[in-house]
Amino acid sequence: MSVQDVIKSQVTSHPVVLYMKGTPQFPQCGFSASAVQVLKACGVNNFFSVNVLENPDIRQGIKEFSDWPTIPQLYVNGEFIGGADIMREMYQSGELQKLLQGVTAG
Amino acid sequence: MVRPEDIKQYIEQGLPCEHLEVEGDGHHFQALIVSREFAGKSRVQRHQRVYAALGSRMREEIHALSMRTLTPEEWKGQ
Numbered sequence: 001m002s003v004q005d006v007i008k009s010q011v012t013s014h015p016v017v018l019y020m021k022g023t024p025q026f027p028q029c030g031f032s033a034s035a036v037q038v039l040k041a042c043g044v045n046n047f048f049s050v051n052v053l054e055n056p057d058i059r060q061g062i063k064e065f066s067d068w069p070t071i072p073q074l075y076v077n078g079e080f081i082g083g084a085d086i087m088r089e090m091y092q093s094g095e096l097q098k099l100l101q102g103v104t105a106g
Numbered sequence: 107m108v109r110p111e112d113i114k115q116y117i118e119q120g121l122p123c124e125h126l127e128v129e130g131d132g133h134h135f136q137a138l139i140v141s142r143e144f145a146g147k148s149r150v151q152r153h154q155r156v157y158a159a160l161g162s163r164m165r166e167e168i169h170a171l172s173m174r175t176l177t178p179e180e181w182k183g184q
Contacts, residue, residue: 030134031170068150069157069164070171085172086149 003061011075014048015103019062020072021053028053031084035072038087042100077103107132108167113160120159124178134170140181149175 001009011017016039022028024036024047039047052059052071063069066080074081076099081087090096110128113135117126125140137156144152152175157164164171176184 031172067154080150082150083153085174086153089149089174 003057004065007058007061007065010048010050012078015077016044016047016100017075018047018049018072019052019058019075020049021051023051024049029071031070032072034084035074035087038084038091038096039074039100041091042097044100076100108135110135113137113168113171116163117156117159120161121155125181135168135172137171137173138176139173140176140178142178144175144177145179 018024018035018039020027020029020032020035022032027033027036036049039045050058050062052062059071062071062073066073068080068083070083072084072087074083074087081096081099082090087096090099109132110130113130114126114128114137117123117128117137117139121139121141121143123139123141125138127138129136139156141155143155147155153173156173156175160168160171
């Protein structure tokens with residue numbers, strides 16, 4: 001399976017996927033830490049996370065997958081939602097909570 | 107080291123802006139970008155437009171850029 005296929009499979013087999021530096025318990029970057037905090041504030045404690053620091057192929061591949069040069073990246077139901085700034089803006093406006101309602105199981 | 111004024115110049119060269127502010131310490135930068143080109147675009151598309159303006163610099167020189175992207179109307183409405 002190519003890296004693009006692996007990513008496609010990850011984002012479609014889990015409702016909420018966060019590509020990040022480090023882990024939700026130990027984020028290795030302020031933007032990734034912020035992304036985890038926003039998800040938790042939305043009541044999402046159980047999401048699928050991929051530590052790109054341990055997966056160099058995914059780290060490069062995810063940037064091509066979404067045409068987005070930075071990490072973290074949030075996917076909901078297979079759709080790219082945005083990075084840390086967009087997650088925070090959507091949380092502040094209430095859009096992210098709405099989007100995540102009903103997809104938080106698992 | 108990259109300075110905020112460098113980033114400002116990079117963005118201006120690739121994207122017509124009504125208003126542009128960039129702050130930062132050489133490692134982390136924050137930008138407020140107001141452009142007519144953002145009208146009708148999603149947040150993701152707006153950020154992608156700025157990334158396109160920055161091109162390879164985003165991968166090579168700029169490690170952490172936080173941005174707010176607004177149309178002139180949204181900016182006035184704040």
